[in-house]
Amino acid sequence: NKKGFIFDLDGVIVDTAKYHFLAWRKLANSVGVDFTEEQNEQLKGVSRVESLEKILAWGNIELSEDTFMELMARKNDDYINHVYQMDESEILPDVVKVLAHLQSINQPIALGSASQNARTILKKVNLYDSFDVIVDGTNVTKAKPDPEVFLRAAESMEMEPEQCIVFEDSVSGVKAANTANMISIGVGSKAVLHEADYVFKDFTEISVDFLNNLLKN
Numbered sequence: 518n519k520k521g522f523i524f525d526l527d528g529v530i531v532d533t534a535k536y537h538f539l540a541w542r543k544l545a546n547s548v549g550v551d552f553t554e555e556q557n558e559q560l561k562g563v564s565r566v567e568s569l570e571k572i573l574a575w576g577n578i579e580l581s582e583d584t585f586m587e588l589m590a591r592k593n594d595d596y597i598n599h600v601y602q603m604d605e606s607e608i609l610p611d612v613v614k615v616l617a618h619l620q621s622i623n624q625p626i627a628l629g630s631a632s633q634n635a636r637t638i639l640k641k642v643n644l645y646d647s648f649d650v651i652v653d654g655t656n657v658t659k660a661k662p663d664p665e666v667f668l669r670a671a672e673s674m675e676m677e678p679e680q681c682i683v684f685e686d687s688v689s690g691v692k693a694a695n696t697a698n699m700i701s702i703g704v705g706s707k708a709v710l711h712e713a714d715y716v717f718k719d720f721t722e723i724s725v726d727f728l729n730n731l732l733k734n
């Protein structure tokens with residue numbers, strides 16, 4: 518039996534969510550806005566444009582198109598500086614083990630990320646070749662919670678949405694998976710990701726038995 522396994526990147530494969538937070542916060546502070554880690558949950562999985570829109574709304578700030586573009590570029594430069602320093606040690610615990618198990622039982626594996634930096638990050642941590650399909654922020658027009666990114670991944674794997682299983686750390690990503698009629702597996706806090714079909718703290722809690730059982734339905 519075959520399923521399509523779709524992994525989000527930031528916060529699931531690697532903890533780049535912390536670098537996004539640092540870079541956005543620095544940028545926000547530079548225009549006189551501050552936000553909490555709780556508010557930051559709303560930025561996870563969301564596109565770069567929408568993230569800046571949210572931050573500016575929190576600060577009641579309106580900007581010209583030019584300045585908006587400039588701030589996005591500044592945030593990305595800062596973020597990229599963190600990314601360039603990444604290596605395999607930043608792969609989250611047991612991610613490699615889960616990927617290897619799925620490969621060993623011939624299950625198709627896709628990346629479904631909102632990030633335009635996804636390919637760079639996968640190469641930095643040496644996981645680029647672990648994915649049969651990569652759909653990222655350079656391929657999609659609608660950001661999570663829209664299901665586009667996951668539907669495209671399913672299509673490229675030649676799988677029906679109902680046969681796909683999505684691993685996500687963000688509220689918007691879990692919503693996207695649910696809207697796509699896929700099985701959603703939240704990776705992170707149960708309190709935050711309560712809309713997911715299953716929630717695990719991290720991949721160390723996901724057993725081979727659990728993965729094998731997913732193939733039975």
Ligand code: B16
Nearest residue numbers: 526527561562565630631632633634
């Ligand atoms: P970039 P994911 C998302 O990646 C991040 O969670 C989100 O915080 C970020 O704004 C978005 O990518 C865009 O990233 O600025 O690198 O294009 O979680 O969908 O892998």
Ligand code: MG
Nearest residue numbers: 525527528686
């Ligand atoms: Mg994420």
